[in-house]
Amino acid sequence: MSQNKITRRDLIKVFGASAVAATGLFGMSAKAYAKGANHVVIIGGGVGGSVCAKYLRFADADVKITMIEQNPEYITCLRSNDVMVGYHTLDELTFNYNTMREKYGINVMIDQVTGVDYDRKTVSTKNGEKVQYDRLVVSPGVDFRFQDYEGLSKELSDTKIPHAYKAGPQTLLLQKQLESIPQGGTAIICPPQNPFRCPPGPYERASLFAEWMQKHNPRGKVLICDPKDRFTKDGPFKKGWERLYGYGTDNSMIEWISGSQGGRVVGVDAKNMTIETDGDDHKGDLINIIPNQQAGKIAQIIGLTNHSGWCPIDRHTMESTLHKDVWVLGDSSIADAMPKSGYAAGSQAKVAAQAIADSLHGRSPGKAIYSNVCYSLAGENYGVSIAAIYEVRDGLIKPKGKSAGVSPITDKPAQPILEAVYQKNWQREFVKDVFS
Amino acid sequence: MKKGLLAGLIGLTLAGSAMAGHGEKPHAEHWTNATLTEKLAAMPEGNIANGQALHVQMMCNSCHGEQGESPSRNYASLNGQTKEYTMKMLLDYRDSRRWEDYKQANIMVKLARVMSDQDIADVAAFYAEQDMKAWDVDYTKDARIERLVAKGNANIMLTPCASCHGVHGEGNGITPAIAGQVPEYFVRTMKAYQEGHRNNDVHKGMSQFTHDLSDEDIKALANYYAQLPGGEK
């Protein structure tokens, strides 16, 4: 059966088969599905969507779950920075949906959602399917605002000025560009304005580029042109840069131009490989503009965003405040103090899964507890982290107790080494929590 | 000391992917009795106080506990270990002789690589100075296992554990103390010997005794040794 052309009959077949496959685990049966089982439809099989599907299965063995994802495989952004410097292959970061189907009895449709009819509670897709839902979950990631930069476009990002902020071909393009920088050349990285996915991502990338250059292009330089004056974990990051790349000295391999120093990029001249900023123009041998972001396109199309470009939600459950029986997870949602990270998306997905199960069974939702931990590398053996537990207070998601904290800056040399190993262990556990 | 460690750390990072944890395993020469004896004899004298400071400075305490008594099922206990065995292990991690591939020794390999011979001797002296402690397990006297420990089993050519590890499991020289060892770690490392994941022992001096043990035997041995310190004897 071709994955791209699922007919209605196939759909039932898939349902039947997956239900049988999962019977052993969750005591479901094909019959239980056939008669009036609740149907939850999930748009997006990324981190938020997949975790929600799986934990919804834990919370409710009988509910029918359909996940609609436009790509047959998912490449995690997590650790995609490592791919550019050869510490990982894209292959190692690629996952399919077989486990979702076989172990958890989730019907995964490979198709693109094009619209939602809220009155009829129906999702429509590019291949012309109409799927009815009782509850809808939307976790489509982010959309890039190329229009904020003169001369930038999606086409340019695919060919010459990659953002590589969605793992895939652009990751490999950027890797090739890094390797092609002439000796003593410059890589320019332009992080976006807040809020954006993976707040430490651009700075980790700068670190790994500098480390790569130490080995392969020792006179090379990484220039960060930032619209902001601060960034996440900037304390431990800068300490790491001082220790590893001479940051703050004349020979530093990393230079960071903050917003108030005129670091904001306003345009790019791809032919001359030059960026225009609030301050000077800069010429680079590699230009990595990571554009400003907003909620995934489908969330905009189906009216889940507000004036901010992101999706407002009920903080206790992650349910949209704009449409009933619709949940928005992950990068697209407005989750206040929580960063737009994979960990956060998974955390929200678990809260939502429980809330959806509760709502289907007429129970009132429990108190919401969220969490986030982000590990980043300032070097292959130099990890920095940030961790927090969250709760809803005064109507906003805020750190709970005294849990929020970044890696302490200590003179303990083992701390960053350990955090780098923990990062690897964490990444393995995390993708298991999402996909196995 | 701090400075030296930091320089080591930066050197490590610079050396880069050749040392990457997920890359190919570097090949170190296996010890022979002669090379090992020679190396251990050449190790500097350990300083207990410096060892204790390093134990904190290097954050060994975050896994192995304040005095080396593991607070968790996850990590090995180091308290009461012989100096020679601890030194051998850290050298083995440093040179990748003990490298149990995935998920196991990566941390120890990376940490040992920023430790000098002096650092290694110091922590070894510190652990040797600590008392062994019994691990809290349900152990009911198991005559078969206690005979295996004390008398071995001639049928499967099993030398008694006690003949090498001591009657109280207290160890001797490069033969480790195993009394009070964390049972989950004990089981795992015995399985690792058995299946060939762990092969840093000299001339298979330990792994040869694991081949004919059943999983049940190993579990029972782990429980027996875990409760041994201060227990009946």
Next chain:
Amino acid sequence: MKLKSLMVAFGMMAMALVANAEPKQATGQAMSWQCAPCHGINGQEFNEAMPPLAGMKKDEFVKAMIAFREGTRAAIIMDRVARGFNDAEIEAMAVWFEKQPAIQWENMTYVPTAGGKYEPK
């Protein structure tokens, strides 16, 4: 008889009241799910960095969490996590984790396939 049904009715009313009030605490399971990205699904992971929580004795769990929170047990990350929880929440998670079956740490070996996958030997 009458008294009894009255009490039942009263009990049900009380329950309804509780159900409608803003929940004071998340369930042990809901909180424990948040630990899975490090400690594995149901806390069952066992690896060099992340200790398993499944099957951990309740008292030991509580003792460990409080020690992390108070800063009396050295930690790389758990101090920052534990500071987010009060005693009652820790207790609720302890009860939940104690019931999860523990899985012994598996010895794995690196198989250098194209995808660089790790397989049990």
